Amino acid sequence: MPILFAxxxxxxxxxxxxxxxxxxxxxxxxxxxTVLQTQVDLLKxxxxxxxxxxxxxxxxxxxxxxxxxxxxxxxxxxxxxxELQWRIGALSQQQLRAHASALLADEAGRRYWERTRTARxxxxxxxxxxxxxVKVLDAARQTLTPADAR
Numbered sequence: 001m002p003i004l005f006a007x008x009x010x011x012x013x014x015x016x017x018x019x020x021x022x023x024x025x026x027x028x029x030x031x032x033x034t035v036l037q038t039q040v041d042l043l044k045x046x047x048x049x050x051x052x053x054x055x056x057x058x059x060x061x062x063x064x065x066x067x068x069x070x071x072x073x074x075x076x077x078x079x080x081x082x083e084l085q086w087r088i089g090a091l092s093q094q095q096l097r098a099h100a101s102a103l104l105a106d107e108a109g110r111r112y113w114e115r116t117r118t119a120r121x122x123x124x125x126x127x128x129x130x131x132x133x134v135k136v137l138d139a140a141r142q143t144l145t146p147a148d149a150r
Contacts, residue, residue, distance in 0.1 A: 029087065036084040043077040068108075075103065075112040079120075079137075086133050093136055100140035113141060 046056035053069040057076075082099055085091035091099075103109040117138070124130035 032087060033084055036080055036087075040077050040080050040084075043073045043080070047073045047077070071108055072112055072115070075109060076116070078103070079116075083130070083133055087129055093132075096133070096136050097140050100137045101143075104137075104141050104144060110141070110144075113137065 043056065046052045047070050050070070053073055057069040057072040082091060082096060086096055104113060117134070121131075121134045124134055
């Protein structure tokens with residue numbers, strides 16, 4: 001009987017621990033979604049002000065035309081929104097690839113990805129979802145025909 005009680009107690013503890021771990025993961029994903037939404041809001045605000053747009057777009061666009069900085073921020077907001085959809089499972093790999101192909105079919109979209117790809121890949125770190133996200137965009141870039149990549 002003591003062995004049965006010990007096994008039952010171990011099972012209850014295991015179930016409780018699994019619940020704690022699952023809530024922690026869900027909490028972390030909720031925080032990531034909130035941060036991504038905040039990032040999109042900040043990008044929208046920056047896009048409304050040309051000076052702020054150049055500052056927010058980063059040093060690679062210093063001295064660029066205001067329109068280019070705003071376009072960069074639009075692409076950044078677009079990718080951030082896709083990343084959020086990807087994280088929560090609202091965007092399939094096929095859908096993400098279609099979006100990425102459309103973005104990268106345009107010269108401005110390709111310039112944006114070339115400027116930001118390394119930073120995005122670096123931010124992925126050990127986050128498997130984010131690494132897969134970057135990988136899908138890279139694959140879309142690599143499958144462009146020479147005529148598309150001009």
